[in-house]
Amino acid sequence: MRSIRAAAAATLAISIAAGVTGCGGGSSAKGGSNDSPKTLTYWASNQGPSIEADKKILTPELKKFEEQTGIKVKLEVVPWADLLNRILAATTSGQGPDVLNIGNTWSASLQATGALLPWNKANFDAIGGRDRFVDSAVASAGAEGKDPSAVPLYSLAYALYYNKKSFADAGISKPPATWDELVADGKKLSKDGKWGLGAEGSNLSNNIHQTFVLGRQHGADFFDADGKATFTSDGAVAAVKQYIDFMAKDKIIAPGNAEYAQNQSLTDFAKGKTAMVLWQAAASTFASQGMKPEDWGAAPVPVGSGTPGTGKSTNSMVAGINMAVFKNTKNIDGAKKFVKFMTSDAEQKLLNKTYGSIPPVKTAQADEAFSAPDLKVLRDTLSTSAAPLPQVPNESQFETAVGTAVKELWADAAAGRPVTTESVKARLEKAQQTMQQ
Incomplete structure (x- = not known):
């Protein structure tokens, strides 16, 4: 996970302590989707050198998804300093996106709000199966013994x-x-x-x-x-x-x-x-x-x-970015199709290569693009010597x-x-x- 400001973490702690229950996602309010089965709203975390760079990287990929499915994705790249507070506001107000990125160290905390779609066997099967993903990456997507609250997208070490x-x-x-x-x-x-x-x-x-x-x-x-x-x-x-x-x-x-x-x-x-x-x-x-x-x-x-x-x-620590879905989105099928697209081998290779991260998808990780000396260090670390922060x-x-x-x-x-x-x-x-x- 890219580092975040202390205030955001403190806000999450207070929200969890207060027993927040999630009700966000899929609204027609500012920042949410318009409830159309042909539209999704996506909050992407700032992964590149700037927000504009992320827009330039992601926009053509979202266009591919629209061409394949007919579903338009409205993109907003959210700075790390704002992302957690924006997510928390969405869990309580209902004015959130359909799909969003979260830092993997937040997984168990956000899971406790009840706002995110649990990735049970049926939901994982809809995107190709849980066994496509590296075990350590899935382990950082929620508390042990519970269905993960998100799907690994970019892995870092x-x-x-x-x-x-x-x-x-x-x-x-x-x-x-x-x-x-x-x-x-x-x-x-x-x-x-x-x-x-x-x-x-x-x-x-x-x-x-x-x-x-x-x-x-x-x-x-x-x-x-x-x-x-x-x-x-x-x-x-x-x-x-x-x-x-x-x-x-x-x-x-x-x-x-x-x-x-x-x-x-x-x-x-x-x-x-x-x-x-x-x-x-x-x-x-x-x-x-x-x-x-x-x-x-x-x-x-x-x-x-x-x-x-x-x-x-x-x-x-097992670092990285996970992809989550607000569980009451009005376009659950479209949201899962979008997660499937973003975790496909082709997109995993392209996006992780661009960002200098490692694909959490096993078949994509094996690509020659991730054999450069520095990426091999990260890949080997994730495979053999990294551990998730306490979930x-x-x-x-x-x-x-x-x-x-x-x-x-x-x-x-x-x-x-x-x-x-x-x-x-x-x-x-x-x-x-x-x-x-």
Whole structure:
């Protein structure tokens, strides 16, 4: 999922706590469809460099769908900063689209509103069957044991991106495979006003993504089997401290990164100010900022053992975009036809190649277009070493609470205040208390 603002996540948490039930979709009000079986309204998330770029990419594809089915799709590309609040307004007002994109980490939370069409066997069969999709992608589409609330559309994973020239200048021959190697390389690279690693301390979702993965590596999940928050476990505390220590102790992240928001770390990387960054599919962003493919490389995110895998060798959350349908749309058949079209092999290959993401559809993923070195890293990560964020109804509240705790710890590190096991645990205890209110 592309990162979202904390306010949106907080709004979702409040809505879930208040017991919102969904009644959105398919209305004739502004933003909805006109109830015609020949018309659908689609809210697409902003995946490309700009909203206009997304319109340019998607419009000809929607025209293809209209030519094939006679159903016209009214497109609106919604910025990530607005998308969740727009969805929530639709669940309560009934003034929403027929089909929409959602970040996959929202799946269980939005599922709890009751607004989205459950993808049971019959609905999956209508789009070609559940087994067409990669298991890890489906696992991120709703709570375990329940029918998914959405269908995977674009899959993303984290990789370690590195500047080849910076590495060569520092005498480093290959990207680090362990965290010890990353710290050692980062120290060699942090000189002359440049830094080894980039981060985004004010980006709450990115904070969660990184600390969740480190938590898995320390044997922590942040929630127990009953969905109860366990933010202060030894593993969770160690994970957060390890992340903050890249700045506080190891001095490989610039103090100014504590205030960075979405994509600022990528800008620094593209300008050569930092030599490494942990990010989801970043190739298109680097290209838009003037980097050439030969300027950078991609490697798996480090793990303690040096060999990514499951459990304590997990090195990415399962990131991506899912496609959902408001269950009371007046054009349910048309909506399912549109989901089938967007998840067809042809569209999956075209759109994921354009956006630099990985198809969650198995047959499309095997295409040669996704064999480039950086995409192979992402594909292998999704297949072997990625895990979905906790699929619990209050997941977005978790993103806000723990993401904010990590943001505050970044501020401590940037200001030179001590970051200790005790101070980390205290911040996480405060975050856990907010989950119980």
